Amino acid sequence: MTPPDQPSTWLDVPADHPFGIHTLPYGVFSTGADPARRVGVRIGDLVLDAGAVAAIGRDAGLVGDGPDLATAWLTPSLNAFLALGRPAWTVARQWLTEVLTDEVHRDGVSPHLHPLADVVLHLPVEVADYVDFYASEHHASNVGKIFRPDNAALPPNWKHLPIGYHGRSGTVVVSGTDVVRPTGQRKAPSDPAPVFGPSTRLDIEAELGYVVGGSTGLGSRVSVDEAGDHLFGVVILNDWSARDIQAWEYVPLGPFLGKSFATSVSAWVTPLDALSEARTALPGQTDPQILPYLQGDAFGLDIHLEVTLNGTVVSRPEHAAMYWSPAQMLAHLTVNGASIRNGDLFASGTISGPTRESRGSLLELTWNATEPLTLDDGTTRGFLEDGDTVTMTAWAPGPDGARIGVAEVTGTIIPAR
Amino acid sequence: MTPPDQPSTWLDVPADHPFGIHTLPYGVFSTGADPARRVGVRIGDLVLDAGAVAAIGRDAGLVGDGPDLATAWLTPSLNAFLALGRPAWTVARQWLTEVLTDEVHRDGVSPHLHPLADVVLHLPVEVADYVDFYASEHHASNVGKIFRPDNAALPPNWKHLPIGYHGRSGTVVVSGTDVVRPTGQRKAPSDPAPVFGPSTRLDIEAELGYVVGGSTGLGSRVSVDEAGDHLFGVVILNDWSARDIQAWEYVPLGPFLGKSFATSVSAWVTPLDALSEARTALPGQTDPQILPYLQGDAFGLDIHLEVTLNGTVVSRPEHAAMYWSPAQMLAHLTVNGASIRNGDLFASGTISGPTRESRGSLLELTWNATEPLTLDDGTTRGFLEDGDTVTMTAWAPGPDGARIGVAEVTGTIIPAR
Structure with missing residues (x-):
């Protein structure tokens, strides 16, 4: 049902496939025959x-003054491509669309298509700095009510700035990586002293991660209106959290070991260019009025997530409900002059909506294990058990009713060592 | 006065020079004639x-089964050398000591010695993850008294675990880099709404940074006793801090923009192997008793710092007074299974002693600007003014009364943009 002005691929991809011609996410893959990691693009x-296809064009002298995509893509992460910046990203997407829609390229391209089931997917980005925000009002309110019931649900700064903190970039792992249950100190209010052992309150956080390209210099800022030049694309991110470790350690300097053991991201980065139909207004930031540096074209993104635990759908968080937008987060992150690097990753924080069904963490879904979830197999969960598998998927509206996929992130808990 | 069993260099270096034959710190440099960044070792x-000297030995077939130091050193950061691990670090130091003490090497080595004044020094390490701790009891108590006067000076977890948080590795800069005064939101209790503008409470924090090598896998731990295998060396670190931005943003997820605009480190990394005489007992961790995973050979380091502001000595912090040791910090950092990477950097947190003269931040030295410092030029300071230059140096005891230098870190504040 593609109208004439929309591209149609010569590949056999169903029109309702979330990774059709309108998505074209980037990842890093290898094959048994060629174990070198390089950039791949998913289609169906x-x-x-x-990179192999771009090299054919380059070697035939077809690149002209354009960016050398082959060189950027024949590397083991997206970072070199991220460094080329927004103009190159646009050229690349146009070129990919052309070779996958114009029949003339079929014979040249076909040998360079690998079944998804036959490749190994790797971490798509060598993560430079990782920052996690706290941008869902519903999430922040729920956490406040659970942990600080005697105070206001939101801290006084919450509606003035997107609260964030740095996480551990070295433990960002690709979807499919097993997660070892973390060990550490915890202390319930009733414990006379801290107890050491495996976390007993292991949780998930359903988030989107925003991948950054186009580095800046120290002392400069990225405005809200400029943020689109640096926002390359989105991943789904599961910010695994050990609530008991976190609760004991986080005052006064914030989360540390309760989060740093693993952060899972999807293997595919869906480009921001694929999400133009998903741009949406923010829910409103007028009470209080936000400062000018956070104003501008601060678009939201209408992305629908789904969280399953051992196959049971436990939540459907809505990214459109987020109070702060990725453009505002990036403007805030740099307002103090902090530079950004290719491969920086920042995340939304847990995406929770107003209903129980749209809460993005078990902490909220089970109200700190006081209202356990019942899974399809009849078992119940407050927090995660060893062997549990959590999978998150997402999609956004595309042109003509198409769905733009944001590829899954999955992980299984294995026992503490 | 060097006894016969101590090495003596054939170079003309005064016996009391802090960068004599017993120090041999590593850095990254370039010259006008050869702008390629490569590893250098300071002597006098x-x-x-x-790397140039190691390459001569390698090309003459003298390396044998040893590590290929030339390849590791002819790279633009210490990271490749850090990846070789403790055995190679020991071999390298023995070899450097030999070529700088045995006269037979004089003619071969001399052409590869550059006056310090003629080289450009670069950031020595490509920083992977940066963690800042909070390990000085005096500092944490002072901060508690200033900011939370109605509560206990130390949070309840403080003596059970070394509190830490992740900082921004992309804004770690080498000594000599100007620091742009950061801009952001602040809100005094008396302000009805947050105010936007350049920080008016810009501060320093005198710290040591510990450089890590020998990466580990996800899900594994580094014990206190194993930490020495991964602690390569130390730098001086100035954790510039905008107290007004920090105070408004840090609840509940910790410091973010108040710290992330710049963190300065010295250009030279003094190896842990040079600090064997500086090993010292910790001040005592028996009340409360610490958990077993934080026990072991958790040596302290007797390192003396000096902080000058526009040439006036304003503080002499003592690292030996730290409650938690670097080995304990690394054991804590990894107890949840977090992996470490070559080039990880973690820092002590502000080093403050019991006296006013040994406090490592202006916040403490001026008691939040209520007791201003008077500089030698007669001006006074609560916090930093534009144009101020802060320089920190350090030394530790070495063999036979020698001083082991930890090279300076300096930076000048330039006006907000």
């Missing part, structure tokens, strides 16, 4: 060896 | 092009 259930 | 006021 195939992976295009993007 | 000269810089040895370590």
Whole structure:
């Protein structure tokens, strides 16, 4: 049902496939025959060896003054491509669309398509700095009510600035990586002294991660209106959290070991260019009025997440309900002159909506384990048990009713060592 | 006065020079004639092009089964050398000591020595993850008294675990880098709404940074006793802090923009192997008893710092007074299974002693600007003014009364943009 002005791929991809011609996410893959990690582009259930195809064009002298995509893509992460910046990202997407829609390219391209099931997917980005925000009003309110019931649900700064903190970039792992249950100190109010052992309150946080490209210099800022030049794309991010470790350690300097053991991201980065139909207004930031540096074209993104635990859907968080937008987060992150680097990753914080069904953490879904969830197999959960598998998927509206996929992130808990 | 069993260099270095034969710190340098960044070793006021000399030995077939130091050192950061691990670090130090003490090497080595004044020094480490701790009891108590006067000076967890948080590795800069005064939100209790503008309470924090090598896998731990295998060396670190921005933003997730605009480190990394005489007992961790995973050979380091502001000595912090040791910090950092990478950097937190003269921040030295400092030029300071230059130096005891230098970190405040 694609109208004439919309591209249609010569590949056999169903029109309702979330990774059709309108998505074209980037990842890093290898194959048994060629274990070198390089950039791939997903189309349907195939992976295009993007660098190999770009090299054919380059070697035929077809690149002209354009960016050298082959060189950028024949590397083991997206970082070199991220460094080329927004103009190159646009050229690359146009070129990928052309080779996957114009029949003339079929014979040249086909040998460079690999079945998704046959490739190994790797961490798509060498993460430079990782920052996690706290941008869902519903999430922040729920956490406040659970942990600080005697105070206002939101801290006084919450509606003035997007609260964030740095996380551990070295433990950002690709979807499918097992997560070892973390060990550490915890102390319930009733404990006379801290107890050491495996976390007993292991949780998930359903988030989007925003991948950054186009580095800036120290002392400069990225405004809200400029943020689109640096926002390359989105991943789904599961910010695994040990609530008991976190609760004991986090005053006064914030979360540390309760979060740093693993942060899972999807293997595919859906470009911001694929999400133009998903741009949406923010829910409103007028009470209080926000400061000018946070104003501008601060678009929201209408992205629908789904969280399953051992196959049971436990939540459907809505990114459109977020109070702060990624453009505002980036403007805030840099307002003090902090530079950004290619491969920086920042995340939304847990995405929770107003209903129980849209809460993005078990902490909120089970109200700190006081209202356990019942799974389809009849078992109940307050927090995660060893062997549990959590999978998150997401999609956004695309042109003509198409769905733009944001690829899954999944992980299984294995026992503490 | 060097006894016969101590090495003596054939170079003309005064016996009391803090960068004599017992120190041999590593850095990264370039020269006008050769702008390629590579590893250098400081001896007196000269810089040895370590990779160039190692390459001579390698090309002459003298390396044998040893580590290929030339390849590791002819790179633009210490990270490749850090990846070789403790055995290679020991071999490298023995080899450097030999070529700088045995006269037979004089003719071969001399052409590869550059006057310190003629080289450009660069950031020595490509920082992977940066963590800042809070390990001085005096500092934490002072901060508690200033900011939370109605509560206990130390939070309840403080003596059970070394509190830490992740900082921004992308804004770690080398000594000599100007620091742009950061801009952001602040809100005094008396302000009805947050105010936006340049920080008016810009501060320093005198710290040591510990450089990590020998990466580990996700899910594994580094014990206190194993920490020495991963602690490569120390730098001086100035954790510039905008107290007004920090005070408004840090609840509940910790410091963010108040710290992330710049963190300065010295250009030279003094190896842990040079600090064996500086090992000292910790001040005592028996009330409360600490958990077993924080026990072991958790040596302290007797390192003396000096902080000058526009040439006036304003503080002499003592690292030996720290409650938690670097080995304990690394054991804590990894107890949840967090992996470490070559180039990880963690810092002590502000080093403050029991006396006013040994406090490591202006916040403490001026008691939040209520007791201003008077500089030698007669001006007074609560916090930093534009144009102020802060320089920190440090030394530790070495063999036979020698001083082991930890090279300076300096930076000048330039006006907000």
